[in-house]
Amino acid sequence: MQYVADLHLHSKYSRAVSPQMVLPVMSEWAIKKGIDILATADWTHPLWSRHLKEELEEDGEGLFKVKNSSSKFKSEKKDPLFILSTEISSIYSQGGKTRRIHNLIFAPSLGTVEKINKEFLRRSFNLASDGRPIIGLSAKDLLELVLTIDKEAILIPCHAWTPWFSLYGSMSGFDSIEECFGKYSKFIFGVETGLSSDPVMNWRIKELKNKAILSSSDSHSPAKMGREATVFELEKPTFKNIRRAILGPSLKPNWSKLPDRIDYTIEFYPEEGKYHYTGHRNCRVVQSPKETKEKGPICSVCKKGLTVGVMHRVEQLAKKEDAFVEEIDPNGVKWITDPSGNHPKYVNLVPLLEIVAESLGRPVSSVRTKEVYENICKNLGPELDILLNISIDEISIIAGEKLAEGVRKVRQRDIVIKPGFDGEYGVVKIWNSDGEQAEEPLTGKQLKSKDQLRLDF
Incomplete structure (x- = not known):
């Protein structure tokens, strides 16, 4: 059975987030949107963590639902389930550069959440300042900490191409998973595309050939939920089965025949994302990758450095050209498929x-x-x-x-x-x-x- 999942959200306790981002409202909007599984978000924040414990009850293995929820919208779907996921901001120095890497952590239980939070507090990290806390651990050390506490937990680099805060980011990221995570690279089973890239751009990266390509909304308000999503085929909606689906491409060449797998992703048009092209907003300078190669990454107006966009960054790291096939279904929807069969199909939508x-x-x-x-x-x-x-x-x-x-x-x-x-x-x-x-x-x-x-x- 198919399950639409939005695995990256933020609660009202994160900066610049709507006060409406609380579980009952999120649940109501999920039904309106057609989302089956939502991220709880921000479980490191003490007040939000308390809200989760008060409002959620376990429904299945490692997934939760809001107590006494109901909806006024026309839908045959049940109330959405919640998975324990949160975003962590790691800011640290490595290789002579300041690195700013954001990662999603998926926990299989509230017990695991409590253990991770306890370890963060032991290290004097300020968890109450923001739902997306900034910590001094490197991405590699964060992954080591999480897996030491629970080997079933998952870490996924989120919005992997955003210039300032991501794995491959042009301004503070790395050129490879290995460079970022070292000996723990084998435990990185996928990446999140982010709004400014789509799967076909990620298919060009050699090291992502056997990695899951996930998409989520990174929403700061209920109305933005589901603008990107990952659609799973699951025998049963459980944490273990979602984990199997994410790990599938890394472990099984015939992942598409597995009972638990990623069926397709729903994408923003990457051009609509805030960092697709290179440019300088204040001077109204914007450049395509071709123009950046010709002119360089310096603003022609103020002579300062441009913010190198996602499309150009992909061009820098890609080992192959775009390769995709368009298919139209009976409803007139145009899908993008990977001719190599390494990755699931996807569709670009406008909300x-x-x-x-x-x-x-x-x-x-x-x-x-x-x-x-x-x-x-x-x-x-x-x-x-x-x-x-x-x-x-x-x-x-x-x-x-x-x-x-x-x-x-x-x-x-x-x-x-x-x-x-x-x-x-x-x-x-x-x-x-x-x-x-x-x-x-x-x-x-x-x-x-x-x-x-x-x-x-």
């Missing part, structure tokens, strides 16, 4: 709220946009079903021809995106690809630099 907003000519945050979105989900079902499975004719009957056309265009990849750079999101235009103008095009107001730490992350 339904963004489609609604552009169809109305209103901002995503407007009251009208939210009202229309809520009505569509109540009448048609979960967002991901609307984007992937429900017929365009049925969408048109309930939501109107304009919205149905937007969903069709997204399914067919018939959109235009101005790439993001240096912390600024890319701009999606659904109705510009054929010269048609939206009724009231979205303005750049949502993308000003001062907005980047708002709660709509």
